[in-house]
Amino acid sequence: MMNDITRPQGITDGHSIERALAESEERFRQLAAAVDQVFHIADPAAGRLLYVSPAYERIWGCSPAPLFQDLSSFLDAVHPDDRTRVEVEQAQPLTADGTDIEYRIVRPDGTIRWIRDRVFPVDAGGDTPGRFAGIAEDVTERHDADARLRESEARFEAITNSIDQMIWSTRPDGYHDYYNERWYEFTGVPHDSTDGDAWNGMFHPDDRERAWATWRRSLATAEPYHIEYRLRHSSGEYRWVLGRAQCMRDVDGRITRWFGTCTDIQEIVEARELLARSRAELEAEVVQRTRERNRAWEMSSDLFAIMGLDGTLKVINPAWTTTLGFDEATLLGRPFPEQVHPDDHDAVRAAVERLRRGESIARFEDRLRHADGSWRWITWSLVPEGAIFYAVGRDVTDEKRRTAELDAAQEALRQAQKMEAMGQLTGGVAHDFNNLLTPIVGALDLLQRKGVGGEREQRLIRGAVQSAERAKTLVQRLLAFARRQPLQPVAVDIAKLVTGMADLVASTTGPQIKVAVDVEEELPAAKADPNQLEMALLNLAVNARDAMPDGGTLRISASKEDVPEGSASRVNPGRYVRLSVADTGSGMDKATIARATEPFFSTKGIGKGTGLGLSMVHGLASQLGGALTISSRPGLGTNVQLWLVQAVETTKLPSVQEPAPLATGHGIALLVDDEELVRQSTADMLADLGYQTIEAASAEEALRLLDKGSYFDFLITDHLMPGMTGVDLARAMRQQRPGMPVLLVSGYAADDGIAPDLPRLTKPFRKDELWASLSDALKWSSV
Numbered sequence: 001m002m003n004d005i006t007r008p009q010g011i012t013d014g015h016s017i018e019r020a021l022a023e024s025e026e027r028f029r030q031l032a033a034a035v036d037q038v039f040h041i042a043d044p045a046a047g048r049l050l051y052v053s054p055a056y057e058r059i060w061g062c063s064p065a066p067l068f069q070d071l072s073s074f075l076d077a078v079h080p081d082d083r084t085r086v087e088v089e090q091a092q093p094l095t096a097d098g099t100d101i102e103y104r105i106v107r108p109d110g111t112i113r114w115i116r117d118r119v120f121p122v123d124a125g126g127d128t129p130g131r132f133a134g135i136a137e138d139v140t141e142r143h144d145a146d147a148r149l150r151e152s153e154a155r156f157e158a159i160t161n162s163i164d165q166m167i168w169s170t171r172p173d174g175y176h177d178y179y180n181e182r183w184y185e186f187t188g189v190p191h192d193s194t195d196g197d198a199w200n201g202m203f204h205p206d207d208r209e210r211a212w213a214t215w216r217r218s219l220a221t222a223e224p225y226h227i228e229y230r231l232r233h234s235s236g237e238y239r240w241v242l243g244r245a246q247c248m249r250d251v252d253g254r255i256t257r258w259f260g261t262c263t264d265i266q267e268i269v270e271a272r273e274l275l276a277r278s279r280a281e282l283e284a285e286v287v288q289r290t291r292e293r294n295r296a297w298e299m300s301s302d303l304f305a306i307m308g309l310d311g312t313l314k315v316i317n318p319a320w321t322t323t324l325g326f327d328e329a330t331l332l333g334r335p336f337p338e339q340v341h342p343d344d345h346d347a348v349r350a351a352v353e354r355l356r357r358g359e360s361i362a363r364f365e366d367r368l369r370h371a372d373g374s375w376r377w378i379t380w381s382l383v384p385e386g387a388i389f390y391a392v393g394r395d396v397t398d399e400k401r402r403t404a405e406l407d408a409a410q411e412a413l414r415q416a417q418k419m420e421a422m423g424q425l426t427g428g429v430a431h432d433f434n435n436l437l438t439p440i441v442g443a444l445d446l447l448q449r450k451g452v453g454g455e456r457e458q459r460l461i462r463g464a465v466q467s468a469e470r471a472k473t474l475v476q477r478l479l480a481f482a483r484r485q486p487l488q489p490v491a492v493d494i495a496k497l498v499t500g501m502a503d504l505v506a507s508t509t510g511p512q513i514k515v516a517v518d519v520e521e522e523l524p525a526a527k528a529d530p531n532q533l534e535m536a537l538l539n540l541a542v543n544a545r546d547a548m549p550d551g552g553t554l555r556i557s558a559s560k561e562d563v564p565e566g567s568a569s570r571v572n573p574g575r576y577v578r579l580s581v582a583d584t585g586s587g588m589d590k591a592t593i594a595r596a597t598e599p600f601f602s603t604k605g606i607g608k609g610t611g612l613g614l615s616m617v618h619g620l621a622s623q624l625g626g627a628l629t630i631s632s633r634p635g636l637g638t639n640v641q642l643w644l645v646q647a648v649e650t651t652k653l654p655s656v657q658e659p660a661p662l663a664t665g666h667g668i669a670l671l672v673d674d675e676e677l678v679r680q681s682t683a684d685m686l687a688d689l690g691y692q693t694i695e696a697a698s699a700e701e702a703l704r705l706l707d708k709g710s711y712f713d714f715l716i717t718d719h720l721m722p723g724m725t726g727v728d729l730a731r732a733m734r735q736q737r738p739g740m741p742v743l744l745v746s747g748y749a750a751d752d753g754i755a756p757d758l759p760r761l762t763k764p765f766r767k768d769e770l771w772a773s774l775s776d777a778l779k780w781s782s783v
Helices: 002-006 011-034 056-058 065-069 072-076 080-091 140-162 182-188 196-202 208-221 266-276 279-284 286-298 319-324 328-333 340-355 397-450 455-481 494-507 531-545 590-595 615-625 676-688 701-705 726-736 769-781
Strands: 040-044 048-052 099-106 112-122 132-136 168-172 178-181 225-232 238-249 255-264 305-309 311-318 360-370 375-385 388-393 490-492 514-521 526-528 552-562 573-581 625-632 637-645 668-672 691-697 715-720 742-746 760-762
Touching: 002 182, 040 056, 048 531, 056 132, 056 455, 065 072, 072 080, 080 099, 099 140, 099 615, 112 140, 168 182, 168 701, 178 196, 182 225, 182 455, 208 225, 208 238, 225 255, 238 266, 266 305, 266 388, 305 319, 311 375, 319 360, 319 375, 340 360, 340 375, 360 552, 375 397, 375 514, 388 726, 397 455, 397 676, 397 769, 490 531, 490 552, 494 514, 494 531, 494 552, 514 676, 526 573, 526 637, 531 552, 531 573, 590 625, 615 637, 668 676, 668 701, 676 691, 676 715, 676 769, 691 701, 701 715, 701 726, 715 769, 742 769, 760 769
Parallel strands: 514 552, 668 691, 668 715, 715 742, 742 760
Antiparallel strands: 040 048, 040 132, 099 112, 112 132, 168 178, 168 255, 225 238, 238 255, 305 311, 305 388, 360 375, 375 388, 490 526, 552 573, 573 637, 625 637
């Protein structure tokens, strides 16, 4: 045919050839325009493009015209990060095999596309330099798909390594090519060492053939793979595992992969074998296996059971009877839901649904009824198998109780810490308030004793004295709450104290309140300060009265109580006398009870209470080593119980004699206090008592006066001052002047840091109280 084409046939044949060529070129152009690939031909020697198909404009988004003038302008569209790599590739000599390169381009609209460009040399013949032709295609979607695949594989890897089961995967032919980290942790083998058929060596020799036969059948039939076999553990022993696998298919139904899991079921298999062994097997092994079976089944304190998904108990071990108190026949004859606490029914139903779906449950809790009517908390591990499931339960009732007790103890500790902080703040305020009251009380006492002014002035002074006394009482309550009020605990006859106060309480509460006293016979004595205890009892009675504005009953009772070790009571173990004040008033809710002992907290409204009554009683109880408990419900009244430690014997307190006032005193007092107004007031009282004073604003100043030779007969000093304390000053003074009389004055009135051999006076004080304390100090030093 080539001869026919080349044979000269005249102009007609020439036109036919041109027409054929034109038609061929047109078909080529149509073909090039129809495909998504870019065909291009270039002359590298001339540095220009000879031909490019229309797909260029669709993919590059611009005209190829510049390329026909300057082939290097092709690089302008290449992504900056890929440009150097493309330039290096273009600089390489073009071999017969051509080149295949992928790079990114940036379209004029800013979008980025991935291009695969394959270039081949074209022989132009003769001495004409070589040209090259190429095919470029847009592979952006493939790159995006690859990125999504990598992201999907990363998610798959993260998920499979985050669960407890061993995960594996194979190709359609069953070749194992993936295991998660749990597999390598369980088996202890190096990574990739069990790919392909190598995992066969992990089976127990007795299970190997059965496992492979099941796997080959699943590969042949596409049925799910489900088998139990023994797998070699990293410890060297073989453990039972449950192997599961499902195939994945494409849209045409062809299997693309197998995905499987291995679950360690060693403990479950052991329990199942023990529970499900047939009577014939048990009889055949009764001699050898009875003791082992009994140990695991009958002697276990855990509850073993086989249950039906329909809610029936099929088999149980003796621990059920031990734990719940019912005999085996009763437990097996009663539907399991009837044994469950009503509040747990929904949770039990949800757990059964999970078991129906084939899920194992590692931990589940519910409450079962005990024969004595109580409820026992049981925590379960549940594994389904067909229409039944295996259950192993443990009684955690005591554990939950201990947890609740620990939570309560921690809450009590937080409350105690809060009250301690408030006590420190309150004690500090009371100390400063005592310093303010001391000159006020002293000055008013002097004015009242001297009869200054007429009747009107004296009436005003008496009113001021009463207000100062009320302020003094308020400070004492603050100190009682802060546990810094001085106590004189003795063995007190509580029965006598309560009955003796009955009339006072009745007159205080008024005729609308019925007061009932109930004191246990032969009530032992309690360790208490009788004066403070009377004040506490009166405060509780006033609170009870205010809670019953329309009248009611106030019951004061006293009884002996023993709190044993391990008791759930909020009171420490020991022997107590419990003093109770109960009313039938409005009561309190839990939030109010929680704050009832806070200082200044009151529900009585503005001007109707200081909020210090219960605070003082609480502080007194704590200071005496006892406790205060409150039980109350809105609308039903309140019962406040004061727990006092029992005393060995009752002590009869000597009556307090008023100090015999002396007509005049004599001598010089060294008066030390960092508060100027307190020094002035005390100096005025001492002057009225006939004493001269030398004043010092600090302990250090007082020592300097002593070093300079200042003479004085006795020392009166504040205790808590900046720098040295009053006790330190007294010790330093007595080292230089042994036997010198000392009187300590304190706004705290606490025993902390004050030696018992130093007489003490509590702020604020009157002249007669100063005289009495000073007389005691002078007598003390003379003894």
